[in-house]
Amino acid sequence: MSDRFTFPRSTPEVQGLASRAVEDFLDGIAAAQLELHSLMLVRHGHVVAEGWWAPYAPDRIHLLYSLSKSFTSTAVGLAVAEGRLRVDDRVVDFFPDALPATISDNLAAMQVRHLLCMGTGHVQDTVGHMTTDTDDDWIRGALGVPPEQAPGSVFTYNQGATFLLSAIVQKLTGQTLVDYLQPRLFAPLGIDRTYWQQNPQGINLGYIGFHTTTGAIARLGQLYLQRGRWAGKQLLPATWVDAASAHQIDSATPGTTPGEHQNSDWVQGYGYQFWRCRHDAYRGDGAFGQFCLIMPEQDAVLAITAGEDDMQAVLDQVWTHLLPAMVDGPLADDPVAHAQLADRLANLAFATVSGRATAPAADAALGRTYRFPLDQQPADDRAQPRITAATVLAEPDGWTLVLDDETESRRYRCGYGRWLDGRAVAVTPPGDASDATSGSGAWTADDTLTLHVKLVETPHSATFTCLFVDDMVELTTRWNVSFGPLKGPTLIGHCAD
Missing domain, CATH: 3.40.710.10 (DD-peptidase/beta-lactamase superfamily)
Known part of the structure; x- marks a missing residue:
């Protein structure tokens, strides 16, 4: 729709x-x-x-990353207009059960306005502690980092501040941000294609994760x-x-x-x-x-x-x-x-991968499964799962790249001379908005198949280069944008046949 x-x-x-x-x-x-x-x-x-x-x-829809924050701000503004809160309300008063044992003067002085303007008094983003060190209680995690400076005295771009705004709206209204905004913003503006990721507590992230x-x-x-x-x-x-x-x-x-x-x-x-x-x-x-x-x-x-x-x-x-x-x-x-x-x-369009529809290596390489030792890949890379196997399947209009990791199998359809749409996961969790793909590919050398996959509901795309030699494949991955390295490790896989 x-x-x-x-x-x-x-x-x-x-x-x-x-x-x-x-x-x-x-x-x-x-x-x-x-x-x-x-x-x-x-x-x-x-x-x-x-x-x-x-x-x-x-x-x-498209993942907005921190543009999500502006929608969060709008939700807070609507809640203020409804008399549910004021910008000079103290943050600690919303979450009495999630406060640290010792409440510093700076934390006690922190107001909603300081969350809104990234002036919480912290000198570093609290998101790391909030998301990893608190047994999934992000509210407790965000409040557990003592502000080093007086609120309002220093600007620090702080994801934890925006998450707390989302948590406050949910605490006051009993609704997630996306549900609260539905009749107040989305419906009047005619917006009916939205998705917002949640944390383990069922709270919309607020600072990122909104798709529209x-x-x-x-x-x-x-x-x-x-x-x-x-x-x-x-x-x-x-x-x-x-x-x-x-x-x-x-x-x-x-x-x-x-x-x-x-x-x-x-x-x-x-x-x-x-x-x-x-x-x-x-x-x-x-x-x-x-x-x-x-x-x-x-x-x-x-x-x-x-x-x-x-x-x-x-x-x-x-x-x-x-x-x-x-x-x-x-x-x-x-x-x-x-x-x-x-x-x-x-007629704006990204060029498809340039090359041939087939190559000498195709018959021997396609349809076979290549397995990769996990010791080729860093175990602590949270951004990308570790690939355990790869298979390239021939299709009438291109190829399907199947990548297995330690938990699931992802399938990327790639057309020759055209973009082919698909979903990276065969069974998509309800409401998950980030697995839509569109891919293009071509043989770029006698032994090399290049497949470009756009995760079309996000900013991200990846180019997979498969170099086939006898019963081995050398697989490299390069991302267009990433919070980590753009180039993944070169993986050497051996045929499992």
């Missing part, structure tokens, strides 16, 4: 933006080799440009651009929007140079789970290029999903090509330029 609300569409020129400027933005993204998955640009309440790089598509569509990101931005009004109703108090988007705390670290202040969008200040930007804009963002960029002076919103490490480079393309091209009144109609842009946006 698609999201019910539909923005009105318009040519860019009618809304005061040249189609050529959008093309220049796309050219800049391509020249800088930045991996965008989708974009939706809204000006004066009209979509003037939108596109998805195939195999990404409008109806696909590009259109939903744009709607959240438009709601904030309109200071909380939607379809004639005040869904979110304007005072909350003003506070959430304001400079609540300095995000620059000691020693930040004047040049960094001028050129970086990470040192302009932080609001309530939103970053301040240059050009009097603000944004929610998430790792690897997830953006909800709100430009009040231009009356514009830009939603982006991506798989890109260099997030500043993406924003720089916006500041260079889009923002200065937005003018107050409509421009003269330019049907040729608009037709060219529309055609380009409709």
Whole structure:
């Protein structure tokens, strides 16, 4: 099912933006080799440009990483509007049964506002202790790290702070964030494709884990651009929007140079789970290029999903090509330029793997299972499971790569000359949103099969290179983006036949 609300569409020129400027933005993204998955640009309440790089598509949800925080902030704002809490409420008062034996003065002074603006007084993120050292009691874990400084005195990007906001909303309402937001935000905005990961306590993570569509990101931005009004109703108090988007705390670290202040969008200040930007804009963002960029002076919103490490480079393309091209009144109609842009946006696509459909090694290599000793792989790598076996199956339109690890088997469909959709796990747990795949492959040498798999509901993709030699395979994996190494260990597998 698609999201019910539909923005009105318009040519860019009618809304005061040249189609050529959008093309220049796309050219800049391509020249800088930045991996965008989708974009939706809204000006004066009209979509003037939108596109998805195939195999990404409008109806696909996408993991937002820390852009999830802006939805969490919105839930807190709604709860404040309903009188359920105040931003100056003390955090310790919400969780009397999860407090450490000794409550420090700094912990006692911590308020909801400090969670919102990442000013808890901690000098390091509490997420490590919260998620690994507390027998799955994340609330106790987050509260168990003593703040070294007075709350409000120092900015530290702290995942634990946002998790506590989610836990507070659930404690007060008896609902998870996603359930609480359903009638108050998602339904009014027509957002019906959502998924939010939970912790072992059944609490939505808050700081990451939210999946939704590009259109939903744009709607959240438009709601904030309109200071909380939607379809004639005040869904979110304007005072909350003003506070959430304001400079609540300095995000620059000691020693930040004047040049960094001028050129970086990470040192302009932080609001309530939103970053301040240059050009009097603000944004929610998430790792690897997830953006909800709100430009009040231009009356514009830009939603982006991506798989890109260099997030500043993406924003720089916006500041260079889009923002200065937005003018107050409509421009003269330019049907040729608009037709060219529309055609380009409709045909955005990632290239499939280039090579041959078969190779001399194919008959001997395909359909056989190769097993990998576990001592080739680090045992403490939580990011990636250890591969125990691999099989490449020939299919009429490509291949299926089957990778077994210590707990499950994953199947990746890869088409020749096309993208083939699939699910990585044959039996997907209900509500699990991150196993959708789309793959492409080709023989890139007589003995080498290259398979590229996009986890299309996330920023991540992997290239698997299979070098077949006699009864062995050399398997290498390279990720586009990762919190760890991009290249996995080279694995040598032997045929199990």
